[in-house]
Amino acid sequence: MTPAGQIKNKPTKRQAWLMASRPKTLPAATAPVLVGTAAAFYDKGFSLFPALAALAGALLIQIATNFANDVFDYKKGADTAERLGPVRVTSAGLLTPKEVFTGMWVVFGLATLVGVYLVAVGGLPIVIIGLLSIASGIAYTGGPFPLGYNGLGDIFVFIFFGLVAVCGTYYVQAGTVGALAWWCAIPIGLLATAIIVVNNLRDVKTDRVVGKKTMAVRIGENGAKAEYVLLAAVSYLVAPAMCVAGVAPWWTMLAWLSLPLAYQQIKLVFTVTGRALNKALGGTGRLELVYGLCLAVGLVIARLLGS
Template sequence: MSQPIEKPHPFKIWMLAIRPKTLPAAMGPVVVGTSLAVGDSVFAFLPALAALLVSLLLQIGSNLANDVFDFKKGKDTEERTGPLRVTQAGLLTPRQVMSGMGVVFVLAFILGIYLTWVGGWVILALGIAAIVSAVAYTGGPFPLGYHGLGELFVFIFFGPVAVCGTYYVQAGNVSPAAWWASLPVGFLITAILVVNNYRDLPQDKKTGKKTLAVRLGPTGARLEFYLLLAASFAVPLVMWQQGIASARILCAWLSLPFVLPLIHDIRTKKGRPLNATLAGTARLSLIYSIFFSAGYFFEKLM
């Protein structure tokens, strides 16, 4: 008689649902926005910390929303090649995941109230829009990710909104450098989504999920990935040439060695092996953000 499969510990199940490997994507924009604030001598610890926690909570909430709504819409099947989804695997019920998602978004909203007190009603409006978009990516009557709009909203909320919002709650305004800095961060985090959708392209096409990768096809999705990486490394050069930052901003290019393996992967791998590429792209977004921030920070110190 076969032995029953032992169910993982609840903590491990929830960690699978949260997907910690995606969290660097939430940290990068706050690192950049805060580093610019430090360089401009407008750093404020509590708003920066609150912005970081809100960003992490929004990422976690989005992960939980994707887990449960993809399952409810029948998009997660046994053919799935991405990381384990706890709802599809039967480790948590849809109600449990929905409850967890609700708790996470409530916590984000509570911290958002503090940031609203610091930065004004524009911060509240952006926070509500971010929560709605996180849910609407796979949920609701018009799921953004199912209609090829995922990349646009990821870029907006993980680029300009996250970086400039982090800077704004500390400085009370948005500098030109913050606007420019938000672009490469948004490009790289969008590239994470491109890898995700490229990996899932065959299954998404079969289930009618019309992501941008499905619409563009494999070649177009790979080209999108290359262009996002190229654009992210072009921005520091433009900032230097336009006098927005000194040549030290090119410290961001120190993350270039992490790019080549990703390009090789996207050219040669398909399906499950791209999970490592997904994690690598998330890691690149954080490493790039750290080097970019260091360049701007040391420019201001010298």
């Protein structure tokens, strides 16, 4: 455990809550909504208020999940003094477990209120998506079979921060899910997964000690690095593939403008270890957001040009 007294310039309660929300992870919630909305716009299904509600709901679920991870990792003893990642507020004593646990349910509750509107728009499928998202957010580190502790975190992130988030955003606007949404969801899900790969690569040694069997622990550090490169490579191959398949306009190749940023993160993953990987963690979050933004801009331009 990291005593709060060992932290220089102890943060205020407000700052502690901001730390607990983990702002650097929020691109994983924002990028899918941007892309799903742009895909709906290209397919002439855009609707402003459902798009805004989808963004609000995604951010709230991400923040609540971060709170859940903070408190459940603390309860399971995973956040030791040897942890290399950013400060966890519960283990550092900045917030009590009860406060973080209560905060988790409050934010999930706010997400549910947003969900009520989305259910009115999208019906039963949104109920199912919402319940599964909340349950999975808790089950990532909580419950009798925590996904993140059993090597299932990567597939969880790909499904919920890629397929579900992009296609769900598209659905609440267009009332259906077109092929373009499914294709666009793949690279976004892969890059979101790359974020968790860096996180687990950084913590592989400490996770192994506490019995947290992430994918990185299971396949080793070299395997995790290879997984990161594979996720990035496939993400960039999807853009031309869907253009060749006639599903998307060639303007979606604007996503390749983010390649220099991808190269920087891959270089970091292969040249630094331990705490230094926090830079790659934040960088991968930015990569997903920039990739998603470029992809979305390409779709919007294509629709405005009628191409």
